[in-house]
Structures are given as structure tokens and as C-alpha cells.
Amino acid sequence: MIRFRAVFPYLRCSCTRAFPSSWLCSCETFAQLHHRFSKRASHAARDSPAASAHLKNGNPDGTREVLDMSRCPDVRSVTKMIAGRLRNGRLGDALKLFDEMPARDSVCWNTMIKGCLDCGDLVTAEELFDEMPEPSVVSWTTMVDGFFRFGQVERAEKFFKQMPIRDLTAWNAMLHGYCENARVDDAVRLFEQIPSRNVISWTSMIGGLDQNGRCEEALVVFERMFKSGMVPNASTLTCALSACANALSFPLGVQIHGHVFKSGFCLSGFVCASLITFYANCKRIEKSTQVFNEVASRNVVICTALLTGYGSNGRHEDGLKIFSDMIRKSALPNQSSFVSALNSCCGLESLDRGKEVHASAVKLKLGCDVFVGNSLIVMYNKCGVIDDAVGVFKRLREKNIVTWNAIVCGCAHHGRGMWAMELFSKIIRGLVQPDEITLTGLLSSCNHSGMLQKGRCLFRYFSENTSIELKHEHYACMVDVLGRYGKLEEAEDLVRNMPLKANSIVWLALLSSCRMHSNIDLAERATNYILDLEPHCSAAYVLLSNLYASANRWSDVSRLRVTMRDRGIVKQLGSSWVTIKGQKHLFLSGDKSHPLSENIYWKLDWLKMKLKELGHVPDRRFSLHDVEDEQKEESLFYHSERLAVAFALISTVEGSTITVMKNLRICGDCHSVIKLIAKIVDREIVVRDSSRFHHFKSGICSCGDYW
Ligand code: ZN
Numbered sequence: 256m257i258r259f260r261a262v263f264p265y266l267r268c269s270c271t272r273a274f275p276s277s278w279l280c281s282c283e284t285f286a287q288l289h290h291r292f293s294k295r296a297s298h299a300a301r302d303s304p305a306a307s308a309h310l311k312n313g314n315p316d317g318t319r320e321v322l323d324m325s326r327c328p329d330v331r332s333v334t335k336m337i338a339g340r341l342r343n344g345r346l347g348d349a350l351k352l353f354d355e356m357p358a359r360d361s362v363c364w365n366t367m368i369k370g371c372l373d374c375g376d377l378v379t380a381e382e383l384f385d386e387m388p389e390p391s392v393v394s395w396t397t398m399v400d401g402f403f404r405f406g407q408v409e410r411a412e413k414f415f416k417q418m419p420i421r422d423l424t425a426w427n428a429m430l431h432g433y434c435e436n437a438r439v440d441d442a443v444r445l446f447e448q449i450p451s452r453n454v455i456s457w458t459s460m461i462g463g464l465d466q467n468g469r470c471e472e473a474l475v476v477f478e479r480m481f482k483s484g485m486v487p488n489a490s491t492l493t494c495a496l497s498a499c500a501n502a503l504s505f506p507l508g509v510q511i512h513g514h515v516f517k518s519g520f521c522l523s524g525f526v527c528a529s530l531i532t533f534y535a536n537c538k539r540i541e542k543s544t545q546v547f548n549e550v551a552s553r554n555v556v557i558c559t560a561l562l563t564g565y566g567s568n569g570r571h572e573d574g575l576k577i578f579s580d581m582i583r584k585s586a587l588p589n590q591s592s593f594v595s596a597l598n599s600c601c602g603l604e605s606l607d608r609g610k611e612v613h614a615s616a617v618k619l620k621l622g623c624d625v626f627v628g629n630s631l632i633v634m635y636n637k638c639g640v641i642d643d644a645v646g647v648f649k650r651l652r653e654k655n656i657v658t659w660n661a662i663v664c665g666c667a668h669h670g671r672g673m674w675a676m677e678l679f680s681k682i683i684r685g686l687v688q689p690d691e692i693t694l695t696g697l698l699s700s701c702n703h704s705g706m707l708q709k710g711r712c713l714f715r716y717f718s719e720n721t722s723i724e725l726k727h728e729h730y731a732c733m734v735d736v737l738g739r740y741g742k743l744e745e746a747e748d749l750v751r752n753m754p755l756k757a758n759s760i761v762w763l764a765l766l767s768s769c770r771m772h773s774n775i776d777l778a779e780r781a782t783n784y785i786l787d788l789e790p791h792c793s794a795a796y797v798l799l800s801n802l803y804a805s806a807n808r809w810s811d812v813s814r815l816r817v818t819m820r821d822r823g824i825v826k827q828l829g830s831s832w833v834t835i836k837g838q839k840h841l842f843l844s845g846d847k848s849h850p851l852s853e854n855i856y857w858k859l860d861w862l863k864m865k866l867k868e869l870g871h872v873p874d875r876r877f878s879l880h881d882v883e884d885e886q887k888e889e890s891l892f893y894h895s896e897r898l899a900v901a902f903a904l905i906s907t908v909e910g911s912t913i914t915v916m917k918n919l920r921i922c923g924d925c926h927s928v929i930k931l932i933a934k935i936v937d938r939e940i941v942v943r944d945s946s947r948f949h950h951f952k953s954g955i956c957s958c959g960d961y962w
């Protein structure tokens with residue numbers, strides 16, 4: 256494509272240089288020129304008192320005079336003007352100025368080429384490069400860098416080969432480009448070929464290896480660099496510390512910390528942030544706090560590093576405190592800070608805190624940012640309000656595959672299977688490529704919504720039409736879809752004929768379906784397979800033992816209990832909890848340790864009476880002790896989730912929604928009882944068990960009794 260350049264009559268000024276008259280035609284350009292030349296004139300004032308006088312008098316008519324008196328715009332100042340427009344993303348204006356220039360030097364060409372690349376216009380950059388009379392090594396390198404930025408590795412390589420002269424910057428651009436495009440092997444090969452290496456080459460190699468998951472190798476290169484006598488700079492230390500953090504290489508990281516201290520790099524924000532992350536990853540969060548406290552000026556990067564570190568060490572409250580400090584003080588949070596803060600809200604399962612963080616994001620105009628949005632969807636989903644997650648999803652203008660996956664998985668957890676299917680059709684109609692997480696989310700949606708046919712179709716679609724490699728978790732999901740629906744034979748066939756060797760997770764999915772459909776024969780077979788693969792799998796023992804108990808095979812139950820005891824396998828205790836006014840209240844089955852225990856049990860007895868009036872008959876199959884029926888009912892009635900619900904009922908405002916979390920799957924009897932309780936007290940009760948959310952309202956559950 257040939258760009259047409261407007262030809263303007265040129266004005267000539269006293270210094271005999273030409274400039275286009277169009278520069279004086281447009282008011283805007285005129286004003287800018289005036290401003291720029293005023294500045295130039297003020298620089299020249301030492302030489303030209305007359306020009307200075309004109310400017311001081313602020314006489315607009317004097318502008319032309321000033322222009323005439325000062326030296327007219329030379330290539331350097333126009334290049335600066337072009338660079339200014341490019342910085343503001345005004346590519347069109349910059350090109351117009353560039354086209355109108357009577358003469359250009361290589362700096363000007365290179366500025367324009369780089370500007371086009373920065374503005375995302377590779378085609379124009381290439382055109383300019385082709386038109387450039389004598390591209391310099393900088394121009395060639397800029398193009399190499401540009402091709403890499405657009406992922407065109409082969410073209411970058413071709414350009415690099417064609418370069419008449421290659422300086423170290425060009426070699427470094429290649430090295431950096433390979434690393435950025437995940438071509439680490441090529442980067443390593445090139446690194447060994449570089450005629451001489453400077454600190455940038457070493458740093459690119461260390462950072463590149465680390466960012467591509469090869470942190471151990473990055474540390475080897477770092478040690479080589481040290482031995483070669485090259486002195487690391489702040490960027491090198493940042494990269495090396497990041498590699499130590501990823502490789503959990505504590506002793507080396509501590510040594511680097513010593514070097515940072517001695518060499519005075521502790522003033523660099525990035526180095527400090529890497530130190531904080533390093534200690535946090537190595538589970539020495541106290542040291543992270545210490546580094547943080549020693550930093551004189553804390554910027555957003557440093558604060559976010561500690562916020563994230565607290566999150567990964569389970570200290571969510573401390574993390575959120577840092578976040579509030581950031582808002583109060585000048586280090587305003589960025590995307591990453593919001594992502595970490597929202598993760599901490601998920602860790603605390605605190606909807607109130609999540610909403611506060613959301614409000615701050617909106618205030619800072621980050622509410623519609625895709626990364627923050629993705630974390631908001633996950634937070635609302637985990638805190639039990641799928642409608643708010645959907646609200647955030649709809650408001651996001653830019654959506655990536657993480658966004659789609661977050662909402663699909665949310666729909667799965669909340670039993671909105673049909674929504675998930677609708678979303679999937681949008682995904683495949685759009686430009687987004689589904690990935691393995693999408694498939695897991697979709698299959699578990701089918702699973703939680705009892706959509707057998709849809710599950711089968713999806714599984715076939717993904718295995719035949721996409722390049723996604725099916726993993727164990729996908730097979731486990733599919734086994735769950737089939738097994739829960741009662742298609743146990745088909746599920747067993749799938750397990751036996753899958754191309755991968757079935758692991759304990761796949762067999763456990765089958766075993767839990769056997770428990771649901773009381774198929775003891777298949778359950779025993781599945782358990783044998785699981786215990787072969789994982790002899791200490793407590794879940795397998797518990798599932799089989801529960802199955803025996805519901806079939807009244809008490810001798811088998813005690814046999815299993817003895818084996819478990821002999822092998823030192825401990826059954827995970829069921830517990831439920833509610834968070835009220837930021838405080839978590841945890842309950843075990845039959846627990847009487849809570850300070851309000853008396854009121855809780857009184858409430859439960861009152862509910863028991865109401866349930867009887869409604870004709871509820873306890874399902875004794877879910878009581879797992881070999882005791883008389885009456886006692887069984889008693890133990891059933893004090894299951895942990897019921898204690899938590901009763902406590903929430905007496906501690907919250909009438910009419911408000913109650914959210915209870917549970918570590919295991921809710922039992923069938925509790926499920927029917929909580930449905931009725933929701934009706935009796937006329938409130939919505941949300942229970943999140945180990946597999947999904949149940950929204951109980953007016954006597955029904957969102958899962959449609961299929962979970
Ligand atoms: Zn229960």
C-alpha cells in the first residue's frame with residue numbers, strides 16, 4: 256500500500272529551513288507550535304533578547320515574528336512533537352506531521368516506526384521501514400522487536416538474519432523476544448551464541464527461563480553470571496529472587512537478600528516486592544512483613560506483594576488490612592491488588608468484605624476491568640450469590656476465557672445447568688476457544704443438574720472436535736454424570752476403557768454413585784481398585800462403610816472400622832460453619848460447646864415439633880450408627896449443618912438470607928429437613944457442601960433434589 260503524502264507549499268524562515276504552511280493553518284497546530292516555539296524561544300532568549308521580549312509581552316501577533324526570529328523547527332523538535340503525539344496514542348496526527356516533514360533523519364524514522372508498533376500498527380511500521388532510505392541497526396532491531404510483539408517469531412528471525420550489522424541490542428532483542436513468545440529452547444541456543452553478553456542479556460535469560468516455568472535453570476544461569484564476574488543490577492536481582500520464590504530455593508534467596516542489602520538495592524521497589532514474594536512463597540511470612548516494615552517508601556507494587564503473600568499464607572484478614580491501608584494512603588490499589596484482595600475475601604468466605612472491595616473497584620474505575628471482573632465473579636460465586644456474579648459478567652465489556660470459565664463453573668456450583676449450556680453455545684459462536692476448565696465446568700453443570708444426554712454430547716464433542724486432551728478429572732466428571740443418573744454399568748465401562756489408567760479420583764466418582772444407588776457389589780470392586788492405588792484413602796473407607804450401614808450390614812461396618820484403626824486412617828469429621836458479623840462459628844455434630852448452645856437446641860426442638868406437624872419422617876438410612884431407631888433420629892437431628900442453621904436463625908434479622916458452609920456432602924435427611932425449615936421460617940437458606948451450593952426456599956431446593 257502506498258501512502259499518499261499531501262504536498263504543501265513550504266514557508267521558508269530566516270534560517271533558510273523550510274516548513275509547511277499547513278502548520279500555520281490549523282488553529283490547534285498553530286497554538287501547539289506557538290507553545291513549543293515559545294519554549295524554544297525562551298531557551299534562545301540568552302541569544303535573542305528581542306524574542307524574549309515578545310514572549311514576555313504575550314503578544315499573539317508576535318508569534319510569527321518569534322518564529323522568524325528563533326530558528327525554525329528543525330528535525331529534532333518535530334521528532335519530539337511526533338513522539339509526544341505517539342505517547343498520547345495519536346498515531347494519525349503523528350503520521351500527518353511526519354509526512355509533512357521536508358527532511359527526516361534516522362532518529363525521526365525510528366521514532367515513527369516504533370510509535371506505529373506501540374500503537375499496534377505493524378503494517379504501517381513495515382511500510383515505513385521499507386520506505387526508509389537507509390535503515391540503521393536501531394531500525395532493524397525495532398522491527399525485530401515489533402514482530403515478536405505481534406507473535407510473528409519466524410519473521411523476526413528472518414529480519415535478524417538479514418541485518419547487515421548486529422549489535423548487542425539486536426541480540427538482546429532476539430533473546431527477549433524468544434522468551435516472551437515461550438520459545439525458551441531457542442532463547443537458550445541464542446544465548447550461547449551471543450558474541451558478548453551484557454547484564455541485559457543475562458537478565459533476559461534468567462527472567463525468561465523463570466517466566467516459562469524453568470526456575471531451576473534460571474538459578475543456574477544466575478550463578479553462572481555471578482561466576483563470570485558480571486555485576487547484577489536491580490532487574491537481575493528481581494528476576495533471580497522471583498526464580499528463588501518459584502523454585503522455593505530458600506538458602507540462595509537469603510544470600511541474594513544479603514547482596515541486595517550490601518549493594519543498596521533495597522531502595523528499589525521491584526527488588527523489595529520480589530523479596531516479600533520470595534519469603535511468602537517459602538512460608539516465612541514474618542520475614543516478608545519485616546522487609547515490608549523496613550521499606551521507607553511503600554508503593555503499590557510492594558503493598559500488593561505483601562497482600563498476595565498474606566493471601567497465600569492464609570492470613571486473609573492481614574491481607575485485607577493492607578488493602579484498606581492502600582486505599583486510605585496514597586498507594587492506590589491496581590488490578591493485581593484487587594485480584595489478591597478478592598481472593599482473600601474468598602478465603603474468608605465473606606460476602607460483606609467482598610462487596611466492600613467491589614465498591615472500591617468501582618470507585619477507582621476498575622469495576623469493569625477484565626481481571627478484576629473475573630475475580631469478582633469467582634468471589635460472588637464462592638460467597639453464594641450467583642446472581643451478583645452474573646451481574647458482573649454481563650457488565651464486563653471485555654471477556655476472556657477465564658471470564659467464561661468463571662461463570663460456567665459458577666453456574667455448575669449453583670446448579671444452573673441450562674445457563675451453563677447457553678453460555679457454552681455463546682462461547683463456541685464467539686471467538687473464544689474453550690479449554691479444559693470449560694469442559695470440567697460444563698460436565699459438572701450437567702452433573703449437578705441431572706442432564707445426562709447433554710453430558711454425553713459434550714463429552715463426545717470435546718473428544719472429537721477439539722484438541723483438548725481429556726484428563727482424569729474430565730473422566731471423573733463424566734463418570735459422575737452417568738453414575739448419579741443411575742447408569743452405573745455405562746460408568747464402569749467408561750472407567751475400564753478410558754485411554755488413561757484410571758486413578759483413585761475416577762474410581763471414587765464411581766464409588767460415590769454406588770453409595771447413592773446402593774450398589775454394594777460394584778462399590779466393593781471400586782474400593783479395591785482405590786485402595787490398590789491409594790491404600791490410605793479415607794474417603795473410600797467412609798463411603799463403603801456408609802453404604803454397609805445404610806444396608807444394615809453392621810458387621811461389615813465394624814470390620815472396616817477395625818481396618819481403618821489398624822492402618823491409622825482417620826475419618827474426616829463433618830463440620831459446618833456460619834460467619835456472623837465477621838466471626839466464624841463452627842459446629843460439629845451433636846456439639847454443645849457453643850456459648851449459645853442452650854438457645855440453639857431450644858430452637859432445634861421447636862423446629863422438630865413444627866416438622867412433625869408437617870408430617871416429616873426422618874430418613875434413618877442417613878444415621879450411621881448401629882443404635883436403636885429412636886437414638887438414630889436423635890443423632891440425625893443434631894447434624895452439624897442443622898446446628899449451624901439454628902444458630903444463624905437466632906442470630907440474624909428475620910427475613911435475611913442464611914449462608915451455611917459444610918466440609919462434607921450434606922446428607923439426604925438434612926437436605927429434606929432444611930427445605931422444610933426454609934418454609935417454616937420463610938427465609939432463604941443457602942448451604943454450600945463439598946460439591947455445590949443448595950439454595951433452599953419455600954420448601955424446595957435449587958438442586959431439584961439432585962446432587
Ligand atoms: Zn445430615
Ligand code: ZN
Nearest residue numbers: 949956957958
Ligand atoms: Zn439441594
